[in-house]
Structure formats: C-alpha cells, structure tokens
Amino acid sequence: MSDVASQLTTADGRPLKAALASAQARAKRRAFFLVLPLLLFILITFAIPIGQMLQRSVYNDQFSKSTPALSEWFAANPKGTAPDETAYAALASDLLLMKETRAAGDAGTRINYVVSGTRSMFTKAARGADKLEPPYMETFLDLDKDWNDPRIWNAMRSAASPWTLDFYTIAFDMERDGDGKLTKVDPNQRVYFRLYIKTFFLAGVITAICLLLAFPIAHLLATLPMAKANLLMILVLLPFWTSLLVRTTSWIVLLQGQGVVNDILVALGIIGDDGRLQMIYNQTGTIIAMVHILLPFMVLPLYSVMRVIPESYTRAARSLGATSWTTFRRIYLPQTIPGIGAGVLLVFILAVGYYITPALVGGADGQLFSNMVQFHMTKANWSMAAALATMLLVGVLVLYWLYDRLIGIDKLKLG
C-alpha cells in the first residue's frame, strides 16, 4: 500500500500529477496565446533590432568583402610582418576587384574610420588599378608614399576580417600606433568618451533638479483635496499633451538673447542691455529644457507613492515628540524611497538617451551622446553608431544593476 501513499491518484486511478497537468494545460495554452501577439511584437520590434545593433557594432564587411587576396596574405603572415612584394601584389589584385565592383569608396571609408585621410588613397589607386605593374611596392609608393605606413597595414589587417573591435577602440578615444599597441588619441581629439562621461554627469544633474522640483509638487498633489489635486495634476500632465517640438521651441522664445526672460531682466535693471545672459544653445539650455520635459516622469511615481502614505504616520511621529523636520527625515522620506527610486531611474535613463532637445537647444556644448549616435547615422557609419549606442545601453544596464544592488528592483514603484 505504500505505493498508493506515495503516488496519489484520482478517483478513476489516474496519477494525480498527470490529471492536474492535463486539467491546467488548456488554461495555460490559452494564456500563452493571449500574450503571443505581444511576445511577437516585442521580438520583432525590440529584441531583434537590439541584437542587430549589437552585431553591427562588431561586424563590418565594407572592406573584407572585396579583399580576398589580402585576407589570404594576412592569414599566411602573422601580425607584425612588414608588408613585402607579395602583400602589395595582393593589394593590387584586390584593388582591381574593387574597381570592377565599384567598392573602393566603401573599402576606403572603412580604413578611413581608423586612420583618417586614407579614403582617397584607395579611390585613387583603384581608379588606376588596371595600370598597376610589378614591382608593386615601388608602384604604390610612387602613387603615395603613405602606402607603407604600418598604421594603414594594421588597419587593413583588422578590417580584412568582418568581425572587429575597431569601433569600440574609437569610441573609447583610443587608437593603434604603428606597433599595433593601444594608445590614447591626442587630447583635442578625445570626443567620444569624454562626451560619454559628460552625458552621464548632465543626466545626473537633470535628475537631481527634477527630484528637487518634483518632491514638493508631488507632496502637494498627494495632500490636496481631490478636486484641487486633479486640477494641479492636469497642469503637471499638460506638457505631455503638447508637442515636444513646440515645448522646446517655446523655451527658445523664452530664453534666447532677445527673449522674454532677458527682456524682463533688462527692464528690471538686474542686468544691462549689453550683459544679456546666454541661456540657450548651450549646456544651460539643455538642462532647463530637459528638466521641464522630464519633470512629469519624476512627479508621477512620487505622487503614486505619497498618495498611499497615510497622514497618521506623520501625526504619530509628531505626537511621539518629533519636530516636523525629524518627522520628514525619519518617517516620511524613507517611505517615499520606492517612488524616488523609480523616478530617478526613469528620468536618468530617459535623460541619458535624450536626443531631440539637446539637438535643438544644446548648441555646441549642450550636445549629448545620442547626438553623436545620430551624427554617425546620417554619415551612414552604422557600425560606429551601433558601437556608441551599445555603450549607452551598457552604461544604463550597469546603473540598473547598481540600483538593484543598492535599493532593490522589487522596491520600484512606477504607479
């Protein structure tokens, strides 16, 4: 009888577990079919594009697709081998192929990313590819003495394989010198990584300002009577219902040199007519406009948390002898942490990837990292754009991980 005890059966003798599984199978199948459309949607519009982006950042066959001979030579000769006559012969045969397929521009562009000013060497050499004759080395050096530059040959060796980390090297403001060692580029050419750090810093500043502004508003919303709170809520949400472009443009109207704010300050005699403040087309403009646009994302999670904190907590603290400041610091604030966490995370992530506002009002020093991604996209340098975008993604994921470690994702409360 011990078998019966260890394996329960239904009344007609089927094992209970099997009966349970088959009884639930239908419901599970139906639930799966309900979420299937969303699953497919996410897969097609989100997972696959991100996968493609990641792949593009490390895969580029612009050069390698038209260099079978060079690829062979690079494979036969280890790294550091100086290019000999056979190497130049392989180069010549590949240039002939490029001339036929009109791929010299593409290939040159790929090398140009790593060693600037080299695109024209490829297009020029390919144009006369059918007239190249042995000895090839001299012929090439006659065309352009830079052809024996080891940096070009290193770049070609790297580009001869479609899989590459070149774009990440550039994104971290590094380059390979003649010996193939990684070195930092000239300080005045370090654009990407410095902008990356600045973007995170500015996003932090914007998040902090949003938090300072949103906290009192959210508290007011949570404590006002319903009718007044609704009106105020509409004012908070109003920006959401207006076009982003309109809002950004109105900031230009307000903040520009001859704008409303400057006019008022001059009229009040606070600043002289020649001392008008530059508040737009720079970092200040980016911060002001982005704080305005992202503020609701901070207010809403804070409000949703504050609304459910009963007044009796603060009353209890006061009756127990705490001043209003102590009550705020030790009782109220700790209970709003889930809302603060959600708002900070939301605003920060949005700010780090923000594009349109800095593009419109950022001027030269108010640009963010996304503007750089966009710049490379318009130049059809997909791999570079993908590498920069991946850096942003990784940065955000690291912060998300940190947040989970420090506060805990389960404490997040979005609404």
Add this chain to the structure above:
Amino acid sequence: MVASNKAFVSFEHVQKSYDGETLVVKDLNLNLAKGEFLTMLGPSGSGKTTCLMMLAGFETATHGEIRLDGRPINQVPPHKRGIGMVFQNYALFPHMTVGENLSFPLEVRGMGKSEREEKIKRALDMVQMGAFANRRPAQMSGGQQQRIALARALVFDPKLVLMDEPLGALDKQLREHMQFEIKHLHESLGITVVYVTHDQGEALTMSDRVAVFNDGRIQQLAPPAELYERPQNSFVAGFIGENNKLPGVIEELNGDRAVVRLENGEKIDATAVNVKAKGEKTLVSIRPERVEFKPELIPEGSHTIDAEVLEIVYMGDILRTRMKVAGHDEFIVKCRNTIDQMRLEPGQRLRIGWNPLDARALDMI
C-alpha cells in the same frame, strides 16, 4: 471656575469649524480629572474625533481654550504636548522594526542608549510582546500591532494617552480581550486616557465616564451605569443599548412622577426626565429587560397595558419577544431563559407593566 483649575484636561467653550459655515464642535465644555478614563462616544460625524485631534494638536480650535495640567495648549505644537496617541490603523512606521518604533520617541527626546533599551524592554513586556523587538510591523497580526502601538504610545511615560478607535480593526473576541488589557494598563499605570469609539459596548466596559456626542455637542456625560439606566434624552436612550420607545402626551405631572397617555388612549406610568408641563408630547423609553408580564412583579397601583405576542426569538441566554403594544409592533421584551420562565406563544394576549422608575419620559425627537 474652580473645577477647571483643578482639572487635568479641560475644554472651555471650544468650537471648531472647518469651512467657516458649519460648526463641527459646538461649545464644548469638559473637565477631566487626573487618572480618569474618559470615553468619547458617538456616531460618525458627531465631533468626537475632532475633539481628540484638537487635544492632540492636529487641529486648532476655532474658539475657546484647551488646557492641559492648567496650561493653555492652543498654541503648543503637537510634539511639545507630551501626549501619547494610539491610532485607529496603528500607524506603526513600516520601515522600522518594533524596537526602532519604540525607540523613536525616546531618541527624539535625546535619551541615552542604555536608558532607551531599558524602557523599550519594559514597555514591550508590559504588553507581553517582549520577543517581538526585531519584527517588522508587516510581519505581525492586527492584535500584535495593536499592542505595539499601545507600547509605543506609553514608552515615553506620557501623563495623557489618547486613543482613536484603537480596536476598530480587530475581530470581536480579540477586541474584548484588548479592552480588558487596556483597562488594566490604565489602572496599573495611573495614566489619564481619552478614548474615542463608536462602539457603545466598548465605552460601557472600559470607562470611568462616557461623553456621548451627537451633532457637535455632549448629550450626556456620566459613568456607564448612569448612562445606561438614566439616559437624559432620547438620543442617549436610543444610542446606548436597546430601548422601547412609546410616544404619548403627559396626562399628569407630579414632581418627577408622570402619567402618560399613549396614542391609543391607554395610560402608563413614567419618570419625568426632561418634560416640563402637562399636555407636552413625550417619548417614553423602557429597557426591554425591565418590562414585566408576571402580575406579581408589577408594583402595586401601576398602570398595565395590553400586549399581543407576535414573535419569539430564541437567543440562548435570553428569549427575545416581539409584541404589539399600543399600536406599535416593534415592542421588545427580553426574558431570561430559566427553567421556571413562563413560555409565551405567538398570538397570546397579556397585560404588561413596569416599575415607573424604569420608564423615562424624554423629549420628542
């Protein structure tokens, strides 16, 4: 006033309005002695909680003065009043452990660590929760949270403790148990308690005195027994316990003895409470357990009236009998369920009466 100078807590002509149009509390005068357990009882919206909040300092009186230990406290902020308070939903800080909750009022008073620990331990032992110092409020049952809330309100040794429907969220059995515990704590600590509830049973079992609130006024302020047995007006009579109400007109008035003529012409005896003249309309209230139908128990010379038994509900300890009396078919009589009790049948007709002291001729509402 001499009395108010001696009183530990006193309300003098206190009025409160939230909107400037209606008064929530109308001319409240109330004195509490030190060590007294006073309950504010009333339906919701009667102003009892507002009074408590004014005493705690969360609402300001629109008019009048509130004194604590002889000192006017209208302008004193809540954290300087030194009043312990227990809230309806306990209001235990969810992000702190029980120990931290109890430590909070001591920390804000700048008390040293060892002294704090000693006081916390004493307060927790007092409510038999000594083993729970490291729990979080969410990990405890309602009854346990209630005890912690009580311990937190007492841990800093306040002279006055306010309780705002503290047992409202507990089930019946636990509520009755906690009533006794709070009462015992009150007696052993010698603290003054102001307790707000809408549960009359709670008010009667726990209090030294009960203030019955309605419509922003105290309707009656009396010890529980007096409140139950000698209600001063129809509201109190109807609000505290069950009462039979018979409308009629004063036929004779002789001191506090009155004869009331009911609507069908029958006459009954009653004690005049707040009726002043012959011919005045009145509502006579009689407790269901004081109605008698055995002739030997009705005092000699009293009027008796006709009754018809309509329904008998067996309730175990008592038999609840519904009768038709003077045209009203909601007249209730409660009989103890004893062996020698007379068994009535629906449809049976009999004469009922009562001791005139138990029938109170009150105002018409």
